[in-house]
Amino acid sequence: MVPLRLDMVAEPRPIRPVSAEAFAFINHLRFVSMSCRSKPRADLFEACALLHVTRTASQEAHAEALMRCLSQALGKPARLHTPGTLEMSFDETWLIQLGQAVVRRDEASVGFLLRSRVLPEHRRLVRFLVGRISEYFSLS
Numbered sequence: 001m002v003p004l005r006l007d008m009v010a011e012p013r014p015i016r017p018v019s020a021e022a023f024a025f026i027n028h029l030r031f032v033s034m035s036c037r038s039k040p041r042a043d044l045f046e047a048c049a050l051l052h053v054t055r056t057a058s059q060e061a062h063a064e065a066l067m068r069c070l071s072q073a074l075g076k077p078a079r080l081h082t083p084g085t086l087e088m089s090f091d092e093t094w095l096i097q098l099g100q101a102v103v104r105r106d107e108a109s110v111g112f113l114l115r116s117r118v119l120p121e122h123r124r125l126v127r128f129l130v131g132r133i134s135e136y137f138s139l140s
Contacts, residue, residue, distance in 0.1 A: 018088070022096045025137040029095060030083040032063040059136045066129040073122035099134040102127065 018026075070078045070091075079089040088096070094117060101109035114123040 018096060019139075021138040022100065025099055025134070025139055026080075026088070026092050026096055027083050028137075029063060029067060029092075029133070030080050030085075032060070033067040033078075033080045034083070036064055036067045059133060062129050062132040066126070066133065069122075069129075070126075073118050073126050075119050095130070096139070098127075098130050099137070100139045102131045102134050103137075103139045 074091075078091045080092055081087060081089055094113065098110065098113045101113060110127060114127060118126050
């Protein structure tokens, strides 16, 4: 066993403050993500097709579809912290920025954020899901 030296301990990363609405948005996605862990992964195209058929689909249905398919869209597992955690992962910060850009109708930023992380065939569907979820939060 190697003794721990304080000079070797990494500095804690500063927590970037987010608005209460943005924190509520990501916390909601964290809760939904936790509930989806025991469910099988879903295909993004099939999930969105079901949501398009049922126009009365709720915020919960859109969030569940996003969380069950996000790893497929990113091409790797998404990292989300437990609900209530103040620290944000890169994936969580990206989701907040995407939601804020959709709400602002900043298509240049939406396009950039989607192109930077999402596989080309999934960009339109991820934008649809994040847009529908963002409607329920006052992201700014």
